[in-house]
Amino acid sequence: MEKMELTKKEFTLFKEYIYEHIGISLSEQKIYLVQARLAKRVKHLGLTDFSAYYHTLVNDASGKEFEYLCSLISTNVTSFFRESKQWDFWKTHLSTMIAGKNNRLRIWSAACSTGEEPYSIAMFLDENLPSSAHFDIKILATDVSPRVLKEASEGVYGPKAIANLSQNYLSRYF
Numbered sequence: 475m476e477k478m479e480l481t482k483k484e485f486t487l488f489k490e491y492i493y494e495h496i497g498i499s500l501s502e503q504k505i506y507l508v509q510a511r512l513a514k515r516v517k518h519l520g521l522t523d524f525s526a527y528y529h530t531l532v533n534d535a536s537g538k539e540f541e542y543l544c545s546l547i548s549t550n551v552t553s554f555f556r557e558s559k560q561w562d563f564w565k566t567h568l569s570t571m572i573a574g575k576n577n578r579l580r581i582w583s584a585a586c587s588t589g590e591e592p593y594s595i596a597m598f599l600d601e602n603l604p605s606s607a608h609f610d611i612k613i614l615a616t617d618v619s620p621r622v623l624k625e626a627s628e629g630v631y632g633p634k635a636i637a638n639l640s641q642n643y644l645s646r647y648f
């Protein structure tokens with residue numbers, strides 16, 4: 475099957491739409507990435523080109539196509555306890571962060587991907603908060619991609635995802 479080409483004009487349309495509606499800023503170099511990610515969807519819908527897909531997207535009052543776009547365009551790399559420096563920071567500053575909070579903690583994992591980040595936060599707090607049971611803790615996890623949010627709420631992780639977790643964490647929390 476012939477490769478579908480995303481023209482610069484079409485790329486600009488998607489780039490502006492994505493920035494305005496999702497908040498993701500795409501540089502000009504991302505044209506091939508956008509082309510590769512959207513091509514499958516365009517073909518799946520039986521459309522002939524990206525302009526037709528753009529038309530479908532902006533005219534879809536149900537919002538379903540927008541949800542698809544969010545899942546297609548976002549990059550969802552994550553892992554449990556990713557970025558060790560952040561956890562070192564938490565360890566050092568946890569006592570200052572909770573001081574004067576009346577044991578009430580509200581945490582927002584604003585781009586949680588498949589959930590490893592909010593679950594890591596939960597495990598971290600359980601391990602590191604002095605008598606964590608006395609805290610009123612709520613962790614809000616959100617993401618622009620409905621696909622990864624579904625995985626996050628299912629909370630099912632395979633061998634690859636848990637490969638770097640210690641036996642202590644695995645037996646206590648999984």
Ligand SMILES: C[S@@+](CC[C@H](N)C(=O)[O-])C[C@H]1O[C@@H](n2cnc3c(N)ncnc32)[C@H](O)[C@@H]1O
Nearest residue numbers: 496497548549550551552553585587617618619
């Ligand atoms: C690279 S992942 C990082 C996941 C996690 N925070 C971590 O550090 O392991 C980035 C996530 O941000 C999400 N994202 C991108 N733009 C977003 C927005 N405007 N609002 C909410 N989530 C967004 C993507 O869908 C993706 O799942």
